Amino acid sequence: MSSRILPDFELLLPQSVPEAVELLAAHRDRITVMAGGTDVMVAMKFAQSPAQLPDYLMSLEHVPGLAYVLFDPDKGLRIGAKATIAELLAQAEVKQHYRALWNAARTFATVQVRNTATVLGNLLRASPAGDCSCAIYAIGGTVALQGPAGRREVDIDDFWLSYGVTARRPDELAVELILPPPAAGSRCAFKRMTRTNEDLAKLNVAVRLEMAGNTCVDARLAMGCVAPTPLRLTKTETLLKGRELTAEVLQSVAASVPWEIDPIDDKRSTAEYRRQVSGVLLKRAIQEACGAA
Amino acid sequence: MKNRDITLHINGEECRLNVAVNRTLLEVLRDQLGMTETKYGCGTGECGACTVLLEDGKAINSCLTLAATMDGKRITTAAGLSDFGRVNHIQQAFIDEAAIQCGYCTPGMVLKTASLLATNRDPSDEEIRHALEGNICRCTGYEKIVKAVRKAARTMPAPAACGAETCTEVAQ
Numbered sequence: 001m002s003s004r005i006l007p008d009f010e011l012l013l014p015q016s017v018p019e020a021v022e023l024l025a026a027h028r029d030r031i032t033v034m035a036g037g038t039d040v041m042v043a044m045k046f047a048q049s050p051a052q053l054p055d056y057l058m059s060l061e062h063v064p065g066l067a068y069v070l071f072d073p074d075k076g077l078r079i080g081a082k083a084t085i086a087e088l089l090a091q092a093e094v095k096q097h098y099r100a101l102w103n104a105a106r107t108f109a110t111v112q113v114r115n116t117a118t119v120l121g122n123l124l125r126a127s128p129a130g131d132c133s134c135a136i137y138a139i140g141g142t143v144a145l146q147g148p149a150g151r152r153e154v155d156i157d158d159f160w161l162s163y164g165v166t167a168r169r170p171d172e173l174a175v176e177l178i179l180p181p182p183a184a185g186s187r188c189a190f191k192r193m194t195r196t197n198e199d200l201a202k203l204n205v206a207v208r209l210e211m212a213g214n215t216c217v218d219a220r221l222a223m224g225c226v227a228p229t230p231l232r233l234t235k236t237e238t239l240l241k242g243r244e245l246t247a248e249v250l251q252s253v254a255a256s257v258p259w260e261i262d263p264i265d266d267k268r269s270t271a272e273y274r275r276q277v278s279g280v281l282l283k284r285a286i287q288e289a290c291g292a293a
Numbered sequence: 294m295k296n297r298d299i300t301l302h303i304n305g306e307e308c309r310l311n312v313a314v315n316r317t318l319l320e321v322l323r324d325q326l327g328m329t330e331t332k333y334g335c336g337t338g339e340c341g342a343c344t345v346l347l348e349d350g351k352a353i354n355s356c357l358t359l360a361a362t363m364d365g366k367r368i369t370t371a372a373g374l375s376d377f378g379r380v381n382h383i384q385q386a387f388i389d390e391a392a393i394q395c396g397y398c399t400p401g402m403v404l405k406t407a408s409l410l411a412t413n414r415d416p417s418d419e420e421i422r423h424a425l426e427g428n429i430c431r432c433t434g435y436e437k438i439v440k441a442v443r444k445a446a447r448t449m450p451a452p453a454a455c456g457a458e459t460c461t462e463v464a465q
Contacts, residue, residue, distance in 0.1 A: 004336040011294050011314035011361055041317075041357040042337045057314075061362040086351075110427020111405065112354045113338055115347075198339075198426045 004045045012058040017066070017146055017175060023058055025148050025171040031056040033173065035082050036116040038109075039125050066175065069094070076141075077179040085114040085122075085132070098179060100188035100206045100289075104135035110198045120174050123156075126164045129200045129225045133160075135190045137222035137230045138206035141179040147172040160229035185211045189289035191281055195268070201225055202269035203277060207285045209240070214290075216240045221282065226261035226274055235260050236282070245290060253286070254279030299364040303328070304373030312360045319343045319355035322370065330371045330400050331355060334429070341428030344401035345370050352408045352427075371400030374407060383407055383445040392441035394432030401428045406442050410449055416442070 012031070014020040024031060032054035034040045040057070047053045060066065066082040071093035079088065085105045088094055095102045108114055108122075108131050122132040123143060142153040145168055154167045161167060168174055192204035203225050210218040219240040221233040236256045243249045256279070263274035294314060301308045303326070312321050322328045322345070334342030338354040345355045346369040374381045380388065383406050393399050402425065409416060409424040416424065421442045422435070430438060 006315040006317065008295075008315055011297065011359070013294075013362070037359065038338055038354075038357050041359075045336060059359065059362045110339075110341070111408070111424060112341060112344060112352050112427050115351045116353050116357065197423075 006041070006044055007047065007050075007053050009044075009054060009057045012056050013062050014058065014060075015062050015064075017063060017173060020058060020060065020063055020173050021146055021148055021171065023056075024173060027056050028170040030054055031058055031170075033058050033060065033124075035060045035118040035121050036084060038113050038117040039121060071097070072181070074181055075178075076181040079119050079177045079179070081118065081120045081173070081175050083119055085109075085117050085119060086111075088119055089114070097182035098135075098139060098188070100135040100138055100190040100208065101132060101179075103190040104131040104192075104204075104206065107192060107197055108132060120177055123159065123177065124166055124168065124174055126160050126162075126166050126229060128163065128227055128229055128231075129204070130230065131190070131192060131201060131204055131224070133230050134192075134204045134222050134224040135188075135206040136177070136179070137232065138190075138208045138220045139179055139188060140208070140220060141177055143168075143174055144176045144178065145169070145172040146175045151175070153178070157232065163228040183210065185217070187211055187289040189285045191285045191288065193277065193281060200268065203274050203281060205278075205281050205285050207282070207289050209286065209289050211290065215242070215244050217242070223257070223261060223278065223282070225268070226263040226278060231261060233257060233260050233282070240286075245286070250283050250286060254283040257282050294361075297361040297364070299361060301360075301363060302365075302367040304369055310360075314359065314361040316360050317356050318345070318358040318360045318363055318368070321360040322355060328370055328372065332397055332400060334397070339427075339429070340398070341401040341405065342398055344404045344428065346373075346404055346408055350408045350411045352405055354427075369404070369407075371403055374403060382448045382450065383410070383441075386445035386448060387438075387441045390437050390441040390444055392433060392437040398428060398430045398432075402430070402438055406445055409442070410446055414449060415446055418443075 012023050066080040068080040069083045069088055069091045070078045085108050088105050119132055122130045141156045143159055144153050159167050188208040190206040192201040194201050206222045208220040209216050219237045221237050224230045239253050258275040263271040265271050296311055296313055298311050322331045332342035334340035336356050338357040343354055343356040344352050347353050348367050383403050405428050421439050
């Protein structure tokens with residue numbers, strides 16, 4: 001076990017996005033970026049070997065203009081790199097139009113962590129258990145990355161490569177997340193299972209359904225804690241598309257989930273338990289999404 | 294940089310400090326300033342013993358906060374709730390309801406209560422419990438703490454007919 005004392009490092013405090021990108025380009029793999037720090041601080045306290053530790057820690061504290069949550073009915077929701085979970089919750093439009101994300105944020109960790117942790121940090125951590133990550137995966141969106149050569153946008157579907165690894169290159173700064181505008185007939189929901197609320201999820205699920213009456217026109221289903229990264233349930237999605245949401249369809253959808261996930265045993269649950277409850281939790285999320293219609 | 298000159302405004306007092314960049318706000322409060330009312334619990338942001346209020350009453354874990362990034366910030370610790378050594382209505386409510394056993398979680402609990410009541414003067418039991426998530430008590434079983442928060446809400450000084458500055462003081 002570690003001493004839970006922060007090791008030695010050099011602190012970098014850029015004053016702008018271009019300066020931050022310059023520092024990233026200069027130090028590449030030897031630098032860790034910190035916004036809220038709720039993950040980075042713990043990771044550094046628990047590092048098992050010097051190889052896991054950065055030489056430089058770059059705090060975004062003095063970079064202005066990244067703490068926004070902006071809603072536009074035509075363009076969607078833009079979340080800046082420094083916007084905290086608490087700031088997301090404070091936006092009435094998030095509760096109204098992005099209910100899955102709002103519910104994920106509401107039950108996210110604790111007050112203190114919500115006041116500090118950022119939404120983008122949750123994506124960049126690339127943990128399979130990230131609640132906001134799961135909700136965002138179902139809603140869909142793009143992550144904007146600023147590098148020395150300019151800005152590029154990565155679809156959330158292509159963002160997580162493996163456990164803890166994202167499509168962000170070492171010289172790129174994640175500057176914002178853009179969620180699509182709300183569509184008429186679009187419904188979403190998020191559900192999670194934990195021992196206590198503030199604990200990490202043992203299983204989480206988010207759904208986004210495009211409905212025409214009781215018929216599902218399109219679906220995005222995301223599940224967490226069942227693979228090395230958050231997982232899209234693409235096979236199960238095909239069972240929903242074009243179908244009326246009858247009890248039989250929901251039953252077949254629930255039955256399909258355990259075949260599509262690859263959970264492990266860990267201290268929060270067993271693989272077997274996760275398989276057993278995964279379909280039920282997804283079914284309940286679909287029912288909640290439609291009930292909210 | 295390995296060290297940084299910073300100014301913190303702690304409980305209304307200006308502190309000019311030179312801090313090592315790898316020191317947490319908790320370490321600076323306890324070890325550099327001797328303000329031991331803020332407790333070290335888990336060091337990983339799970340127990341809430343190290344809670345302090347930032348700026349306008351936002352609760353944060355000081356064990357996950359680098360002091361060097363806090364330059365210019367206003368910070369309230371549990372000692373900052375009292376007025377010249379006299380406990381405030383929240384602290385009095387915790388005493389009256391015997392919501393303290395070992396006392397280690399209490400500074401965090403009273404600060405979380407202050408930040409809750411600043412935005413919600415009449416919280417339900419469910420709202421109190423949701424707000425206190427992130428502050429672990431191993432002694433009381435929480436019942437007495439929830440009672441103390443209810444009492445603190447009842448005995449909260451009225452903010453009526455005061456200017457913005459006075460209201461901030463009440464909130465703290």
